[in-house]
Amino acid sequence: MTRDIPEISLQRLPVYLNYLKSLSGDENKYISSGAIAVALGMGEVLVRKDLAYTSSAGRPKVGYVRTELIAAIEEYLGCNAKKNAVLVGVGGLGRALLGYGGFANYGTDIVEAFDNDPAKIGTQVSGKKVYAVEELGAGIVRCNPTLAIVAVPAAAAQSVCDMLVKAGVKGILNFAPVQLKAEQGVVVRNIDVAANLAIIASML
Amino acid sequence: MTRDIPEISLQRLPVYLNYLKSLSGDENKYISSGAIAVALGMGEVLVRKDLAYTSSAGRPKVGYVRTELIAAIEEYLGCNAKKNAVLVGVGGLGRALLGYGGFANYGTDIVEAFDNDPAKIGTQVSGKKVYAVEELGAGIVRCNPTLAIVAVPAAAAQSVCDMLVKAGVKGILNFAPVQLKAEQGVVVRNIDVAANLAIIASML
Structure with missing residues (x-):
């Protein structure tokens, strides 16, 4: 599982995950890196860079599909591997x-x-x-x-x-x-x- | 208490403190930044830079007086302030x-x-x-x-x-x-x- 992600980015993935899971599904089908950055008080470029380590791809204008991004981070962090x-x-x-x-x-x-x-x-x-x-x-x-x-x-x-x-x-x-x-x-x-x-x- | 220390250096001060306190006093009157670096698996320049934020000064050849360095880090971290x-x-x-x-x-x-x-x-x-x-x-x-x-x-x-x-x-x-x-x-x-x-x- 050794990957190129810096430890500091890896440490932030659970923070994104907790935030994304805290949002209600109905109103947040899509979420942009900008919205995540504002909510967590971080820079947008940093957020986008961190999330790029997971397999999830944001879509122009609308951003990420929230459930897909959650799944991608969980997959990356090995949440599904017992x-x-x-x-x-x-x-x-x-x-x-x-x-x-x-x-x-x-x-x-x-x-x-x-x-x-x-x-x-x-x-x-x-x-x-x-x-x-x-x-x-x-x-x-x-x-x-x-x-x-x-x-x-x-x-x-x-x-x-x-x-x-x-x-x-x-x-x-x-x-x-x-x-x-x-x-x-x-x-x-x-x-x-x-x-x-x-x-x-x-x-x- | 706002100071110029980077958060990452601040975070390492308790690590140095724990290590210095774990040493027996009799055999370790002096300790060099090099010895600390080896013990903690860190670079010597980094150790010296971190410790320079505290008021403690190492002496050429012998290094720091261990008890003085402990006191300086404790003072810096506010351990003596209730x-x-x-x-x-x-x-x-x-x-x-x-x-x-x-x-x-x-x-x-x-x-x-x-x-x-x-x-x-x-x-x-x-x-x-x-x-x-x-x-x-x-x-x-x-x-x-x-x-x-x-x-x-x-x-x-x-x-x-x-x-x-x-x-x-x-x-x-x-x-x-x-x-x-x-x-x-x-x-x-x-x-x-x-x-x-x-x-x-x-x-x-």
């Missing part, structure tokens, strides 16, 4: 993620969870079974996940990352406030919630 | 955020929470009282928050954002998968967890 994910760390955040319905919109399903707390191992959270972290390797063989979510404390995150990479996981979403090191070919993205809040405060 | 935040939406994610200790590292404290569920209103979650959303305006007068966190479903997010902006909040961290519109001068950052996972899958 992908298994595993989650490591069933604390407050992990619990929230297991209960979150939004992953299905992108074809992702968290199928198993892992923790090192004996009180949690063997239980179910939002219908997902919690296994011992020691079983992570076996779990990855079982689920064959495309992705893993790391929601453990900072001190444990790198060793969990190493276990995941060793077991063959190629994509990791990390919530621990630490920069994970992984071999080349493994994609790691970080979401540091507290840092995001600090960045906002710094921008005020 | 900032109140309010949270709207006490679902699974909101609950996890209320229990998250990491905000304190950046001087942020979630002081009150708001929800529209009568079963939650009046309860305490991780020691924070939950008020009715209708009381949001009064709560903002009471807490004078620098920041607000929006963790409500997508359909409710814009109206919550409008209430926050009307009440004078200037910084919003939004977890709802929808692009919020706010007047100029209000900083909104979005964390779309499901989209991040889809982006990783698209990059594999």
Whole structure:
């Protein structure tokens, strides 16, 4: 699936998708790149360039057929390809993620969870079974996940990352406030919630 | 606090901070921009440029004094300035955020929470009282928050954002998968967890 799209454009595709889906179908059969740009506070050229990475083609004067553009972005983002994910760390955040319905919109399903707390191992959270972290390797063989979510404390995150990479996981979403090191070919993205809040405060 | 730092550099400061704090003090009195660059897989020029925005100055040959650099980044990010935040939406994610200790590292404290569920209103979650959303305006007068966190479903997010902006909040961290519109001068950052996972899958 490696393509020429810059990461920054790729990051904007879900933003367009959310916006397009938020419009009512009756009044918005067509939508122009200009209208999208105004609604999202972006430049029109940028919008057109981003959307050109998907297979969708705008029509002169009328713009894109909204449903076709949605389908093209979803196709590009792989929303229709079912992908298994595993989650490591069933604390407050992990619990929230297991209960979150939004992953299905992108074809992702968290199928198993892992923790090192004996009180949690063997239980179910939002219908997902919690296994011992020691079983992570076996779990990855079982689920064959495309992705893993790391929601453990900072001190444990790198060793969990190493276990995941060793077991063959190629994509990791990390919530621990630490920069994970992984071999080349493994994609790691970080979401540091507290840092995001600090960045906002710094921008005020 | 408006400064000339590009947002992309600002975003990297917490990454440096986390890395510097992860090092043991005994063996790392000094650290060079080159060593930081290697550890984080970045270019040395970029690291030096980013760090130059803070008041810290590296010394020829030895580099930065690690504790001084940490202090400079923390100062720049306002970690020592106490900032109140309010949270709207006490679902699974909101609950996890209320229990998250990491905000304190950046001087942020979630002081009150708001929800529209009568079963939650009046309860305490991780020691924070939950008020009715209708009381949001009064709560903002009471807490004078620098920041607000929006963790409500997508359909409710814009109206919550409008209430926050009307009440004078200037910084919003939004977890709802929808692009919020706010007047100029209000900083909104979005964390779309499901989209991040889809982006990783698209990059594999």
